[in-house]
Amino acid sequence: xxxxxxxxxxxxxxxxxxxxxxxxxxxxxxxxxxxxxxxxxxxxxxxxxxxxxxxxxxxxxxxxxxxxxxxxxxxxxxxxxxxxxxxxxxxxxxxxxxxxxxxxxxxxxxxxxxxxxxxxxxxxxxxxxxxxxxxxxxxxxxxxxxxxxxxxxxxxxxxxxxxxxxxxxxxxxxxxxxxxxxxxxxxxxxxxxxxxxxxxxxxxxxxxxxxxxxxxxxxxxxxxxxxxxxxxxxxxxxxxxxxxxxxxxxxxxxxxxxxxxxxxxxxxx
Amino acid sequence: xxxxxxxxxxxxxxxxxxxxxxxxxxxxxxxxxxxxxxxxxxxxxxxxxxxxxxxxxxxxxxxxxxxxxxxxxxxxxxxxxxxxxxxxxxxxxxxxxxxxxxxxxxxxxxxxxxxxxxxxxxxxxxxxxxxxxxxxxxxxxxxxxxxxxxxxxxxxxxxxxxxxxxxxxxxxxxxxxxxxxxxxxxxxxxxxxxxxxxxxxxxxxxxxxxxxxxxxxxxxxxxxxxxxxxxxxxxxxxxxxxxxxxxxxxxxxxxxxxxxxxxxxxxxxxxxxxxxxxxxxxxxxxxxxxxxxxxxxxxxxxxxxxxxxxxxxxxxxxxxxxxxxxxxxxxxxxxxxxxxxxxxxxxxxxxxxxxxxxxxxxxxxxxxxxxxxxxxxxxxxxxxxxxxxxxxxxxxxxxxxxxxxxxxxxxxxxxxxxxxxxxxxxxxxxxxxxxxxxxxxxxxxxxxxxxxxxxxxxxxxxxxxxxxxxxxxxxxxxxxxxxxxxxxxxxxxxxxxxxxxxxxxxxxxxxxxxxxxxxxxxxxxxxxxxx
Numbered sequence: 001x002x003x004x005x006x007x008x009x010x011x012x013x014x015x016x017x018x019x020x021x022x023x024x025x026x027x028x029x030x031x032x033x034x035x036x037x038x039x040x041x042x043x044x045x046x047x048x049x050x051x052x053x054x055x056x057x058x059x060x061x062x063x064x065x066x067x068x069x070x071x072x073x074x075x076x077x078x079x080x081x082x083x084x085x086x087x088x089x090x091x092x093x094x095x096x097x098x099x100x101x102x103x104x105x106x107x108x109x110x111x112x113x114x115x116x117x118x119x120x121x122x123x124x125x126x127x128x129x130x131x132x133x134x135x136x137x138x139x140x141x142x143x144x145x146x147x148x149x150x151x152x153x154x155x156x157x158x159x160x161x162x163x164x165x166x167x168x169x170x171x172x173x174x175x176x177x178x179x180x181x182x183x184x185x186x187x188x189x190x191x192x193x194x195x196x197x198x199x200x201x202x203x204x205x206x207x208x209x210x211x212x213x214x215x216x217x218x219x220x221x222x223x224x225x226x227x228x229x230x231x232x233x234x235x236x237x238x239x240x241x242x243x244x245x246x247x248x249x250x251x252x253x254x255x256x257x258x259x260x261x262x263x264x265x266x267x268x269x
Numbered sequence: 270x271x272x273x274x275x276x277x278x279x280x281x282x283x284x285x286x287x288x289x290x291x292x293x294x295x296x297x298x299x300x301x302x303x304x305x306x307x308x309x310x311x312x313x314x315x316x317x318x319x320x321x322x323x324x325x326x327x328x329x330x331x332x333x334x335x336x337x338x339x340x341x342x343x344x345x346x347x348x349x350x351x352x353x354x355x356x357x358x359x360x361x362x363x364x365x366x367x368x369x370x371x372x373x374x375x376x377x378x379x380x381x382x383x384x385x386x387x388x389x390x391x392x393x394x395x396x397x398x399x400x401x402x403x404x405x406x407x408x409x410x411x412x413x414x415x416x417x418x419x420x421x422x423x424x425x426x427x428x429x430x431x432x433x434x435x436x437x438x439x440x441x442x443x444x445x446x447x448x449x450x451x452x453x454x455x456x457x458x459x460x461x462x463x464x465x466x467x468x469x470x471x472x473x474x475x476x477x478x479x480x481x482x483x484x485x486x487x488x489x490x491x492x493x494x495x496x497x498x499x500x501x502x503x504x505x506x507x508x509x510x511x512x513x514x515x516x517x518x519x520x521x522x523x524x525x526x527x528x529x530x531x532x533x534x535x536x537x538x539x540x541x542x543x544x545x546x547x548x549x550x551x552x553x554x555x556x557x558x559x560x561x562x563x564x565x566x567x568x569x570x571x572x573x574x575x576x577x578x579x580x581x582x583x584x585x586x587x588x589x590x591x592x593x594x595x596x597x598x599x600x601x602x603x604x605x606x607x608x609x610x611x612x613x614x615x616x617x618x619x620x621x622x623x624x625x626x627x628x629x630x631x632x633x634x635x636x637x638x639x640x641x642x643x644x645x646x647x648x649x650x651x652x653x654x655x656x657x658x659x660x661x662x663x664x665x666x667x668x669x670x671x672x673x674x675x676x677x678x679x680x681x682x683x684x685x686x687x688x689x690x691x692x693x694x695x696x697x698x699x700x701x702x703x704x705x706x707x708x709x710x711x712x713x714x715x716x717x718x719x720x721x722x723x724x725x726x727x728x729x730x731x732x733x734x735x736x737x738x739x740x741x742x743x744x745x746x747x748x749x750x751x752x753x754x755x756x757x758x759x760x761x762x763x764x765x766x767x768x769x770x771x772x773x774x775x776x777x778x779x780x781x782x783x784x785x786x787x788x789x790x791x792x793x794x795x796x797x798x799x800x
Binding site: 032033034036037039040053054055123126127128208209210213214215225227228229230231232 | 529530533534548550551553554597598600601602654657660661663664665667668678679680681682683686
């Protein structure tokens with residue numbers, strides 16, 4: 001049962017990534033092509049998910065939206081992961097003042113609600129793909145920092161690390177060989193889990209009108225553009241919502257599964 | 270845990286399928302029922318309203334920004350507070366043109382170029398039981414000129430000096446307004462609610478700042494403000510001592526519902542009687558459910574401002590105007606609920622000129638752009654996220670401009686940031702917005718050099734001179750000529766892509782009778798009753 005759900009989740013995510021990567025070939029129309037005379041058409045063979053209030057093909061927009069949403073989420077996640085994990089390790093290994101200052105800074109950022117930080121950043125640097133990615137990555141960085149810092153501290157007090165130190169291993173070697181390896185088991189499942197957070201945050205920002213600028217579609221701004229048409233064309237908003245929900249559910253299941261597998265693998269090793 | 274996710278996934282799939290099914294059901298139903306509903310506001314004349322204890326609930330799309338009429342700026346502010354306050358004159362609409370009629374004033378007479386005599390109607394009471402006198406008028410107008418953003422614009426000249434030099438009180442009901450210089454649109458501007466009359470005590474009490482207590486919201490209007498909860502509702506009660514025709518309904522409740530779906534479901538379910546800010550896309554759905562939809566031509570001119578300092582070449586600005594297919598936008602995007610702009614002021618204003626249209630002409634636009642060496646330029650188009658229609662419009666404009674070789678990048682912003690960027694920093698190439706003026710003269714003053722609402726920083730000394738001459742020209746036919754000239758000049762100079770005048774669309778349950786709507790998105794409840 002559990003394995004099946006995980007496999008389905010993996011299948012969903014792969015299918016989405018496949019659609020996103022091959023958007024140019026799969027989308028039957030350009031996502032920005034306005035056709036005012038064919039607006040709000042229900043699903044039909046020519047437009048399999050119908051057309052939107054500007055007469056654009058919803059399926060084409062959806063495929064590109066997957067690309068943009070995944071790109072924004074992965075980009076922001078990668079930045080947050082690199083910075084957060086690196087600083088977390090540095091903090092744990094160096095300790096003393098460095099640790100205190102870094103921890104204090106990230107605690108302050110972490111204490112503020114992520115959504116509001118993101119809004120503040122977008123208001124300062126302006127909306128757009130890069131702005132949105134920067135805003136999301138800043139809200140995720142403290143989580144990776146805390147996670148990797150506490151995990152690294154746990155590793156550093158272990159006996160084999162003490163032994164290595166006594167044998168004269170350099171700080172860099174300890175960081176890479178011992179701490180880094182253990183951190184992977186913590187950070188990778190967290191990253192998959194955070195990917196769903198990043199997607200949800202991008203969607204939320206777009207729904208309040210920040211985030212990626214039109215006509216570029218993202219799952220979130222499709223919802224915000226179509227939400228006023230629930231009574232007229234309910235399929236418009238239902239599809240992106242369903243996809244976001246499916247993606248987030250799948251990613252969460254995968255993260256859990258990955259967590260289990262990686263831990264088992266590390267224990268065996 | 271995983272089982273839960275599985276259920277969630279199944280639930281979502283069912284929801285999606287259900288939405289498709291319900292849609293095909295809805296469209297079928299919509300197609301089979303054709304209901305003809307009056308599309309213009311009709312006036313029901315009754316000798317006297319039947320007094321009812323009914324409560325009327327109205328859904329508004331935006332919250333009010335103040336409870337002080339002199340600080341009011343938004344449509345919602347005037348909608349709610351316009352029931353409490355009245356001005357010396359009143360703006361009415363007969364279905365095709367606006368008129369400015371004496372209201373609190375019984376008679377008025379222009380004594381000479383700079384002096385106007387006014388006599389107040391007898392027996393007008395404020396809601397606190399005091400009688401309206403000329404002293405209240407003097408204090409109110411002076412406060413309005415002093416504090417009110419719009420009042421200042423209406424009652425000051427181009428140099429920022431008040432047009433009124435003094436208000437001389439003759440007796441309790443008569444007073445003379447002394448002007449610094451002749452000002453022909455005086456009556457139109459005294460009809461604006463930003464110059465509304467409040468008791469002298471209240472005006473003096475809040476001489477330097479906004480009214481902050483509902484107790485002090487006192488006017489001469491048919492309703493009293495009973496309570497106001499920010500972001501939620503304003504409750505008004507009939508004022509039984511009202512001097513004019515007393516309204517039929519007892520209570521008036523404005524509910525603030527910014528979400529379009531919430532307003533639609535509220536009116537479908539009957540939890541509100543009237544909903545404002547209805548998108549044309551909703552009209553068929555509403556009519557299919559038996560809701561009446563009213564429309565009137567609006568004063569809101571939707572335009573794309575062109576920053577004249579960044580695009581000083583008039584050929585480019587005209588080319589951008591030729592690049593847009595206005596009739597397609599009006600017919601399709603607006604579903605016909607708008608009028609193609611044939612001038613820079615709505616046709617509902619008396620003396621609004623109908624000018625030579627910028628017909629959709631891609632080759633002409635391309636020619637002009639190439640002639641000016643503007644081909645391949647990249648522009649940013651600023652749009653506020655407050656209006657979903659504006660965001661859609663931005664994408665349509667983008668496509669039209671692409672067709673004539675101008676690349677446009679859309680930048681959407683939160684509304685207050687948008688206003689600052691456009692009207693204070695002037696940091697944009699193109700920007701979508703729509704001013705809603707109350708008089709023709711006021712509509713034209715937006716385009717004066719350095720005017721506060723002159724977003725694109727348009728400046729033409731000829732326009733400034735013509736506007737000054739209009740203010741001084743007493744001869745009506747000469748003034749009409751000047752009005753036409755100035756509209757022509759601004760239209761040709763094209764500090765904006767003039768698009769369309771948006772219709773005001775209001776939905777009401779069938780039980781609502783005698784409702785009238787002004788082109789400023791203002792409801793008139795004078796002869797309204799629940800049938």
